[in-house]
Amino acid sequence: MFSKWLTNKTKTNRLEIASPITGKAVELEQVPDEAFAGKHMGEGVAIEPTEGKLIAPFDGTVAHRIDTNHALILEHESGVQLLVHIGINTVALRGEGFTSHVSTGDKVTVGQTLIEFDIERIKEAGYPLITPVIIANGEESVSAVEYRLGPVRAGDAGLLSAVLKK
Numbered sequence: 724m725f726s727k728w729l730t731n732k733t734k735t736n737r738l739e740i741a742s743p744i745t746g747k748a749v750e751l752e753q754v755p756d757e758a759f760a761g762k763h764m765g766e767g768v769a770i771e772p773t774e775g776k777l778i779a780p781f782d783g784t785v786a787h788r789i790d791t792n793h794a795l796i797l798e799h800e801s802g803v804q805l806l807v808h809i810g811i812n813t814v815a816l817r818g819e820g821f822t823s824h825v826s827t828g829d830k831v832t833v834g835q836t837l838i839e840f841d842i843e844r845i846k847e848a849g850y851p852l853i854t855p856v857i858i859a860n861g862e863e864s865v866s867a868v869e870y871r872l873g874p875v876r877a878g879d880a881g882l883l884s885a886v887l888k889k
Contacts, residue, residue, distance in 0.1 A: 738799060742770070743882075745875065746874075748872045748873060754851075756811050775842045778835060778837060791818040802860070803885055805859065810853070813845060823837070824837060865887055871883075
């Protein structure tokens with residue numbers, strides 16, 4: 724299933740974004756947090772993880788890694804910034820159950836492990852595992868986003884497809 728937002732009738736390049744996590748891709752509206760569900764943070768999907776590993780979905784730079792290791796923003800050379808937020812309200816874990824393998828400013832390559840997370844620890848703490856994967860700066864960098872729903876494996880191509888501006 725695909726969804727488009729905004730429109731652009733000129734020919735442009737596309738950025739294909741692989742799935743950064745293994746699990747099931749669902750609509751953002753299923754995220755129990757209005758900032759994500761209401762798409763206030765950007766357009767994208769959410770993944771219900773079945774494996775506790777976040778990988779780089781493209782070559783880029785870690786624009787920002789949250790100190791508690793539960794979220795990061797990756798920037799592609801095109802300027803597109805992808806926010807991946809592991810679980811909801813997981814900042815309250817203060818980093819417990821999260822192991823980061825990268826820091827802000829690091830260059831990363833597609834498939835590289837960025838963060839490992841303990842699914843059972845997050846569940847035991849009572850936090851939803853659902854993980855938003857969104858284009859955080861979409862209004863300035865892309866004119867349309869398409870996405871795929873259903874089962875995904877980390878590294879699978881085509882989770883998101885962004886039509887780049889310019």
